[in-house]
Amino acid sequence: MNTKRTVLIVDDDKEIVELMKDFLEDEQFEAVEAYNAVQAMEALDRSRIDCILMDVMMPGQSGLELCRQIRKTRDTPILFLSARGEDVDKIRGLSLGGDDYIVKSATPEEVVARIKAVLRRSGKHEKDLKLELDFGRLVLDVRAHEARLDGSPVPLTPKEFDILRLLAEYPRQVFTYEQLLHRFWEGIGDKHSVTVHIGRIREKIEEDPKKPALITNVWGVGYRFEGVRR
Numbered sequence: 208m209n210t211k212r213t214v215l216i217v218d219d220d221k222e223i224v225e226l227m228k229d230f231l232e233d234e235q236f237e238a239v240e241a242y243n244a245v246q247a248m249e250a251l252d253r254s255r256i257d258c259i260l261m262d263v264m265m266p267g268q269s270g271l272e273l274c275r276q277i278r279k280t281r282d283t284p285i286l287f288l289s290a291r292g293e294d295v296d297k298i299r300g301l302s303l304g305g306d307d308y309i310v311k312s313a314t315p316e317e318v319v320a321r322i323k324a325v326l327r328r329s330g331k332h333e334k335d336l337k338l339e340l341d342f343g344r345l346v347l348d349v350r351a352h353e354a355r356l357d358g359s360p361v362p363l364t365p366k367e368f369d370i371l372r373l374l375a376e377y378p379r380q381v382f383t384y385e386q387l388l389h390r391f392w393e394g395i396g397d398k399h400s401v402t403v404h405i406g407r408i409r410e411k412i413e414e415d416p417k418k419p420a421l422i423t424n425v426w427g428v429g430y431r432f433e434g435v436r437r
Contacts, residue, residue, distance in 0.1 A: 213237040217247045218262035230315040244268035256283055258322055263289035271303055278304035282364050284325045294399055301403040306366045324393050329365035340375050342434035345412055347375055361411050371408050374432035383429040
């Protein structure tokens, strides 16, 4: 049985696709190629994809637009690969559902390391999972990797779920920006990565995201979860 993880590489630059494919296969991954959004969606429908490495700037549908389309039906981890490293671009990519944002100046070895990190965070084994976390309106079923609000599934990405799960497992405990960055981004990135993901989670679980009651700020320090376990 083939136990290799499969990465979909989406980039209109054939040299980059071939380079990343070689490095991924050297690390015992399967690699699937796509050179535009249409080919990427076809690959997702055709193959079991564990992770997506996606260029931001592509002819036709951009990587950002493709990410938005994928997130309507799938929570497959997405890593953006872009020549642009400005904070506003990173924030936009993460806010649309990306799990990581890598500037193309990064070495192929670093890109592979970031892919492995995302897959480790999203690939929980059954024996490592705890029981259901019940906070009344909000319930986290960690075995199913699913959150429910008033009985309806909440469309969280894998990283969003993992962040929420960590906070919910330790109610009233403050997690600093640095702790969250180290745990979920292996210390690579900045405060924006944390704030964007927390903002996305709030949009999905808070009655009023502008006045959050579940995930609150501890100003200048980080965040804590205010729910009460049932």
